[in-house]
Amino acid sequence: AxxxxxxxxxxxxxxxxxxxxxxxxxxxxxxxxxxxxxxxxxxxxxxxxxxxxxxxxxxxxxxxxxxxxxxxxxxxxxxxxxxxxxxKIIRRYRNFFGVKKIFFDTEANLRHLAHGSTVHGKQSLKEALREEPLTYYHRRGPLGDIFALPMFGKDNLKVAIIGLGVGSMAAYSRTGNEFVFYELDPQVVEIAQNTGIFSYLKDFAHNCRVETGDGRLKIMQAAPNYFDMIIIDAFSSDAVPIHLLTVEALQIYLDRLKDTGLIAVHISNRYLNLQPNLQALAKVHNLYQTFIADNYFDQEEPANYERSPAEYAIFTRDQGIVNYLGRVSGDTWAPIKDWPEFRAWTDSHSSIFPLLNFKADPSQAAAAAEN
Incomplete structure (x- = not known):
């Protein structure tokens, strides 16, 4: 027994x-x-x-x-x-923002960071896979689709990322790119950058830098029309930072985004369906939007090693981006349906309770087995 x-x-x-x-x-x-x-x-x-x-x-x-x-x-x-x-917990950290644990999986030969019940990134210790982004950031997942867009293949790509985790997204950077990570929790910065447990930031240090502080406030220090892409990766945990996804917050991001750029939001969440707020925000700002629920794929396929189900949404002023994603994905990237009764979050009005009851449109829940 x-x-x-x-x-x-x-x-x-x-x-x-x-x-x-x-x-x-x-x-x-x-x-x-x-x-x-x-x-x-x-x-x-x-x-x-x-x-x-x-x-x-x-x-x-x-x-x-x-x-x-x-x-x-x-x-x-x-x-x-x-x-x-x-x-196999190899290290624990605790501060005002909660308890972080670092696990070592001897069978898979990888390490991962967990904050509460949420995994915030994994890294393989196998040399051939060490620089590969895993879990929600997998190259065959939605983020891989985004970085594969032809308009973002340039050498001087500038990307802002709110939320660091273990630094997985640094693996998408190339020589000449500029990736700026904004992270609120100084312990997460320490774990990703200085412990030697995870090496994404070290491996891609020539392209990346980290700024500690609230992402919404820190990104305000950037020049107008500076970034090609802004990625918000702060909504997968149990605590939802509402202030990062309000009408006013989105305006801050848009002011620092090039007209041909996009805002990507990672919204994988066990308890909330954030689609109604995203659709409402897009309507307020007159933006194009698209969404994917990448939940179904062959986990036994070697190319999907440590790939996790993930949900992403995109805002953009450029309709060509939305059309291209829909075309190359076989329409698994598709606009979020209209939620006419939902009021977009603002700095003075927001509630997560209505989102507990919303159900995603089944037609949008299907994701491609191949990306």
Whole structure:
């Protein structure tokens, strides 16, 4: 039992059971349950592991009158060994912004940064893959589509990125490019830049720099019409920085964006559907917009190594960008449908509660298996 529970993958087992007994795996209740197991399977598995050790211990104690103290010590030791083997946490950080943990996956030979229950980037330790962006930033995912746009293939490309993570997006930079990362949490900057655990910023240091502080305030210091691309990567965590996606914030970004540029927003989020606000913002600023939910692809294909499902939206003044993405993706990039009753967030009015109830349009939820 101990060996079984230590290797148990709860979401996978429930998924297989549901499929075997003919349950609809897309049913809302089952989907929510699977997501709950996915977020908490580590804790549940530890509890089952502990019970598989504690119950026999109590039986032994009652039947053979074995002393309670050594049994407890053995159980605690087993749990400790389990944690070392399963979690492989190599470093923890804590500050005002929360707890950050760095994990080492010995089987996949990679490291990743987690803030709460959200992964903020992975990096492979394999030499051939060390400089490849993984997870939500994968070259075969939406971000790969964006950087593959012909209009952004120039040597003097200038990109602003709000949200650093482990620096994965630095891998898209080339000689002559300028990538500016804005990161609020100084510990995240320390982790990505100075610990030696992740090397994206070091590997692409000649193209990238990091500025610590609130992204909205820091980007105001940039010159007007300076950036070709602005990427907002701050909405995948449990805490949503609303002030980065208001009518006023978008105007700040537009003032610093070239007329032929784009604003990309990474909106993968377990709890919120941000599409209504994005559509409303585009309408207020008279922008073209498009969206992709890249959730379905062959995870066993080697080219999709450590690729994660991701949702991105784009704002632009240039209709050609939206048309090109739709054309080359087979319309998996498509405009967000109209949400006429939703009022765009402003600095004086915003609420996440309506977004908890919205459901994405199924026609927009499908993403290409090939990008």
């Amino acid at each position: 101990i060996i079984y529970f230590s290797n148990l993958n709860l979401p996978e087992q429930v998924f297989h059971l549901a499929t075997y007994f003919g349950y609809d795996i897309t049913a809302p209740g089952l989907k929510v349950f699977l997501e709950f197991l996915g977020r908490n399977h580590g804790t549940i598995r530890q509890s089952l592991f502990a019970l598989s050790a504690i119950i026999p211990a109590f039986v032994l104690m009652k039947r053979y009158r074995v002393s309670f103290t050594p049994l407890v010590a053995v159980v605690l030791l087993m749990i400790f060994i389990y944690n070392i083997g399963q979690h």
